[in-house]
Amino acid sequence: MLRTLEIRDMLIIDRLDLAFRPGLNVLTGETGAGKSILLEALGFVLGWRGRAELVRTGAEQGEVLAEFDLSPGHPARHVLAEAGLPVEDTLILRRTNGVDGRKTAFVNDRRASGAVLRQLSATLVELHGQQDDRGLLDPREHRRFLDTFGRLGPQIEALRDDWTALSRLRRTVADAEAAREERETEEAYLRHAIDEITALDPREGEEDELDAKRRLMQRAEKIGEDISRAADVLGSGGAEGSLATAMRWLEGVSEAADGRLDGALDALSRTMIELDDATACIRDCLEALQFEPAALEQAEERLFALRALARKHQVQADALAEHGTTLSERLATLEGTEADLARDQKALKVAEARYAEKAAALSAARAEAARSLDAAVRGELAPLKMDRAHFETTITPADPGPEGVDAVAFTVATNPGAPAGPLARIASGGELSRFLLALKVCLTRDSDGLTLIFDEIDRGVGGATADAVGRRLAALADPGQVLVVTHSPQVAALGAHHWRVEKQVTDGQTRTSVIPLSLDERTDEIARMLAGDVITAEARAAARSLLNG
Numbered sequence: 358m359l360r361t362l363e364i365r366d367m368l369i370i371d372r373l374d375l376a377f378r379p380g381l382n383v384l385t386g387e388t389g390a391g392k393s394i395l396l397e398a399l400g401f402v403l404g405w406r407g408r409a410e411l412v413r414t415g416a417e418q419g420e421v422l423a424e425f426d427l428s429p430g431h432p433a434r435h436v437l438a439e440a441g442l443p444v445e446d447t448l449i450l451r452r453t454n455g456v457d458g459r460k461t462a463f464v465n466d467r468r469a470s471g472a473v474l475r476q477l478s479a480t481l482v483e484l485h486g487q488q489d490d491r492g493l494l495d496p497r498e499h500r501r502f503l504d505t506f507g508r509l510g511p512q513i514e515a516l517r518d519d520w521t522a523l524s525r526l527r528r529t530v531a532d533a534e535a536a537r538e539e540r541e542t543e544e545a546y547l548r549h550a551i552d553e554i555t556a557l558d559p560r561e562g563e564e565d566e567l568d569a570k571r572r573l574m575q576r577a578e579k580i581g582e583d584i585s586r587a588a589d590v591l592g593s594g595g596a597e598g599s600l601a602t603a604m605r606w607l608e609g610v611s612e613a614a615d616g617r618l619d620g621a622l623d624a625l626s627r628t629m630i631e632l633d634d635a636t637a638c639i640r641d642c643l644e645a646l647q648f649e650p651a652a653l654e655q656a657e658e659r660l661f662a663l664r665a666l667a668r669k670h671q672v673q674a675d676a677l678a679e680h681g682t683t684l685s686e687r688l689a690t691l692e693g694t695e696a697d698l699a700r701d702q703k704a705l706k707v708a709e710a711r712y713a714e715k716a717a718a719l720s721a722a723r724a725e726a727a728r729s730l731d732a733a734v735r736g737e738l739a740p741l742k743m744d745r746a747h748f749e750t751t752i753t754p755a756d757p758g759p760e761g762v763d764a765v766a767f768t769v770a771t772n773p774g775a776p777a778g779p780l781a782r783i784a785s786g787g788e789l790s791r792f793l794l795a796l797k798v799c800l801t802r803d804s805d806g807l808t809l810i811f812d813e814i815d816r817g818v819g820g821a822t823a824d825a826v827g828r829r830l831a832a833l834a835d836p837g838q839v840l841v842v843t844h845s846p847q848v849a850a851l852g853a854h855h856w857r858v859e860k861q862v863t864d865g866q867t868r869t870s871v872i873p874l875s876l877d878e879r880t881d882e883i884a885r886m887l888a889g890d891v892i893t894a895e896a897r898a899a900a901r902s903l904l905n906g
Contacts, residue, residue: 362377370869379834383840404462420453422450432806433477448464450463483801503765520759557677567656600625737795737799742791746769809840813842816844823848850904879900884897
């Protein structure tokens, strides 16, 4: 509940201290006296968006302070706790505005952001005025109003989470399906490449072996003749035979030489062993040089195939086998991607079914809330002299979204048999005010501790209808607090507390002041509202009649 509002150096207000009370508080005054400035100042300290230039001309800084009483279970306490701000029975909001445009906010003497102010304001004050009318008249906002009335927030939050997950899965599946064609092309290439490498079955070091074998076979005919001649020279008909003959001769005379030939015989014996080894190597070489005529062609084909495949894959021939393994791993990854797509497609179907189920449940809850709201509004219209009017909340299918599959619109018919239509097109000015008052009453019925502000809710109505509007506002204020800016004497007379907003010009400076009125002053103010500038005895009598109910 709003207790005090202190304004310093804002627009045409230099200093203003207001003490509000429970019940119906009315503010009256001539058009242009500055009633809207009070609401702007209150909106400023609550963090609402408003005009940029607020500081009074000649002042360095403007300031607004608002003091609220918080009941034990007031929702503002939760906002304060979440923001790490002091939680007390009294909430003091203070906000300054420098001439440089810089704004600073304080909550219980602690610095706070504009976002925190706005969160608090949603729990403290509900404004019904021209800006608010546009909200109630905008069908795009009607679903939010219905959801608030039906307390459907938890269902909507759960559905919003499902929608987020569903949207993410849809993007994932769409991206995977778009990439499928490229993946299929790559998979075909990989399979072909892997088949090529597998068919060739390359070995590490095979290129060097084949190259050496090929060069040997290419030179075999040329070097084979020389190696054969060398074998003949060293064989039994050559050096080997000569050495054997020489050794026999020397062994025959060795004893007669008294051991002087032992060294020669030992050397020849070693030479025979080395000669045997050399001869064996030569024979091995000659055997290696013996190959089938097609062997060279086969070696060359194998070598050229290895090198060609290596060039194709831009790797060394020795790396072909490892490259084949890499390609196989890449293919397995792509095949796993296809499995992931199948899994995501299955998960998408599950998410769509879950969203559809929760959206249907939310639609049913909205239909039930709509029936309750329609009955509540109809109950409010009768005291406002609109018992024959009809109000209906219509729910139609809409594109699926984070808040369901419903479009909501408030429709009215002002007379029996007349077609129903949107609020803004069907209702006249006075009817529209009463429809909006009835709606506002219903939508804020369970807002504990909320101060309701109505800015000229009675415009376009008079006489008995204005009296009915005033009585409904007084009844609404009975358990809490309502502030009304009004030009209607019938509404003003029903207020529990009354202030007059005045504008004065002193020394060329315009100032706005707000004066609390005594009973006699209220009589004169209501008489002015009835008669104009010249207050007659008849106007005072009528004012007293209104005040006496």
